Amino acid sequence: MACKYFRILIYIFAIASGPSIKAQTLADSLFSASQFTTAALEYERLLYNKNYANDSIKVNYLERLSVCYIQTQQYDLSIDVLDTIVLALPQVDVNSKDAFLVAKAKLLLAIDKPKTSIKALNLVSANNRSSADYWRGMSFFKMKKLDSAKFYFHNSLPIFQHTKIDSTLNKYRKVIRRNNKGRLTLASILVPGLGQTLAGRPGKGINSLVVVGGITFLVVNTAQIYTGGLAIFVAPWALRYYFGGLEMTRKFAQFNKDKIFDTSWHTLLALEPISIK
DSSP states (O other): OHHHHHHHHHHHHHHTSOHHHHHHHHHHHHHHTTOHHHHHHHHHHHHHTTOOSSHHHHHHHHHHHHHHHHHTTOHHHHHHHHHHHHHHSOTTOHHHHHHHHHHHHHHHHHTTOHHHHHHHHTTSOGGGHHHHHHHHHHHHHHTTOHHHHHHHHHHHSOGGGHHHHHHHHHHHHHHHHHTOHHHHHHHHHHSTTHHHHHTTOHHHHHHHHHHHHHHHHHHHHHHHHHTTTTHHHHHHHHHHHHHHHHHHHHHHHHHHHHHHHHHHHHHHHTTOOOOOO
C-alpha cells in the first residue's frame, strides 16, 4: 500500500513539471526506489523520445538503464547499452570510455563469455592498461589458461602481490591435476573406493570397498554352494554399488574442481587494482 501511495506522489510531482522533467523525475524516482523493471521502461521511453539536452544526460540515462538490466538479470541487454554508451561519449573522454569497456568485460565474464570479454578489453586505451590486463588475467583464468592468466596478473599488479598470485594458481593447478576424472575413475575400476579416497573422501571409499567386496564375496560364495542359481539375484547388487561408486568418484572430482575454482577466483578478485576514474 505504501508503495502505491509513493507511486501516486511521483506522478503528481511529475505532472506539475514539464514533459521532459516529468519523465526524468519518474524514471529517477523509480530507480531510487529499486523498482528496476519499471525504471528501465521509463529510461527506454526517455531515450526513444530523445528527452535529453546533451550527451552527458544521455549517458546518465544509459548508465542507469544498464544498471536496471543488471538488477533484472538481463545481462545481454546491459552489454548492448554499454556499447551504446561508448559510442555516445565524446572522443576526448577516454577514461570514461575505458571504464565502460571494463564494465562490459566484467559482465561478459559474469555470463561466461571470457573470449568476448578479452575483445572488449583490447579496446581499452594504453592509459588504463593495468586495469585491462588484470581483467584479461581473470578472463584467461576463467578459460583455465593459467600461464596466460599469470602473465597478465604480473603485468597489472605490484610485485609484492606476485607471490600470492603464484601460490593461488599453483594450488589451483595441483587440485585440478589431483582430481582428474579419468585417473580417479580408473582407480575405482581397479580397486572399488580408491578413486573416492584419492578425491578426499576416504570414508566413502572404505564404505564402497567394504560393500562391493562383501557383496562380491557373497556372490562367489553363493555360486559355489548353490551352483550359481541364487548368485544371479545377488550379482546385480554388486554391480549396482560398483558402478555407483564410479559415478560418485566423478561427482566428487567435479565438486573439488568447482570448489577450488571458486576459492581461487575470489582470492584473485580481491587483488583487483584501483578502478578507472
